[in-house]
Amino acid sequence: MSKAELADFLRRRREALRPKQVIRPSGRRTPGLRREEVATLAGMSVSYYERLEQARAPRPSPEVLAALGTALQLTAAEREHLARLAGQLPPGTDADRRPVPAEAHRLPDRLGPIPAYVVDERQDIVAWNSAAAALITDFGLLPAEERNTVRLSIRLGGTFCGAPAAEQGEFARQFAAQLRAAGARYPADRVLGELVNELAAHSPEFAAGWRDHDVRPVPTLRKRLRHPELGELEVVRQTLLLPGTDLQLAMYTAEPGSPSAAALAQLV
Template identity: 80%
Template sequence: MGGVSRGELADFLRRRRDALRPDQVAATATHPPGRRARRAPGLRREEVAALAGVSVSYYERLEQARAPRPSPEVLATLGTALRLTAAEREHLARLAGQVPPATDADRGPVPAHAHRLLHRLGPIPAYLVDGRQDIVAWNSAAAALITDFGLLPPEERNTVTLSIRLGGTVCSAPEGAEGEFTRQSAAQLRAASTRYPADRVLGERINEFAARSPDFAAGWRDHDVRPVPTLRKRLRHPRLGELELDRQTLLLPGTDLQLVTYTAEPGSPSATALAHLGARGD
């Protein structure tokens, strides 16, 4: 299966089928005459097969990890039947071995223009992460808000590590406030693991995060790869107290890097605190 197990493909299809409500698709496909009352919230296998124009037995074998590799045409119809997003369609194609896996050569160094962008953001805390969610570059505002990344060992310059393992040693989250971020991190690493199936370091980290965090483990099991461009986070700064910030993530075209910025709602106490942070360089 192109370096990715059939079981991963089967699990993804099951998760997306279970997540799709019958009222999201055509009534004629999801309510065939004479069917028994629905017990589960998601679609039935035969309903997905009908929507995708494939046989029920073939689709069942796909979900049982027993079918041959799906063709691009079948993947396209499955993507439509399951109402997959663009990110999910790409993930499905990688799981089916239709997209070659990436290599370390695809990562490359941080481009000079990305460094310039970081520092042009001035008082806006920002950093760059790669597919492993390693923090590979940052500006002074991000160091003042979160921690001085340069003082951390390289293996700890990772957004999930900072959230799960280091906790109160840096700008931390109030108890219970990190769940959504951690689950979204699992979704991002799920996509990365499919893009880089031979990345041993990534695999080890995923195992560690899942063992340490129930939220991460739940996010991983959901097999969700949909990106969340903006996520509201609550952080507790050692000097400024609790902040409510929008964590925005943008993919840098032509790279495997994402730009992460932190901003606050204009006029809010958090915006005032963030401006104070930039002025003092705390």
């Protein structure tokens, strides 16, 4: 159980939940709910909830976590994250990391001209198709440690991709959400910790997302890609979890009939 991480997560979720979402506004200026309001909504004593936020309480029971999840209006992903921080779900080990299934290796190629790749919980790219290599970079020529979407975003971000003004920073925050969830599952993963430190030092948006304990990955993001041959492309990156695994499939598509869709069709 990580008492400090649990306390920080509860505090940030409490402060993010506005009073008008759960109770009648009282005209106060304090952001978020008060501790006593969360305790009341969760049906527990104020002193016990205060100890949870101060990292002084013993391990909460599944019933307590369920009540907190309801009081704080947590999503399914946030409830799982809460359970891991509270030690109700055992941490993962290297033995839990299964080899990438053959079907996952074949999946990108079955998508034909749609640029696609598969990443693991560290965001290491474990499979890709020729369209993804033509769009982004030839992953096969990269050292294994650089075949990672986090490191590629750092290396290529300034010259290869951007985002519409309304979505600036969302790509980095998605990384934060995915790596935060992976870090809770594999707390002893040194490589994962190095990735987090590397991206936090490079991206204020990632650092902010990490501090906020954001564990809700965004399944769809709009991106602007600057391809050396095809020019600027307006694309959508969609991410799907492969059931029963820690793997995710990322696909790049464009609005049908758009110049970007026509350009993507020229990749292969």
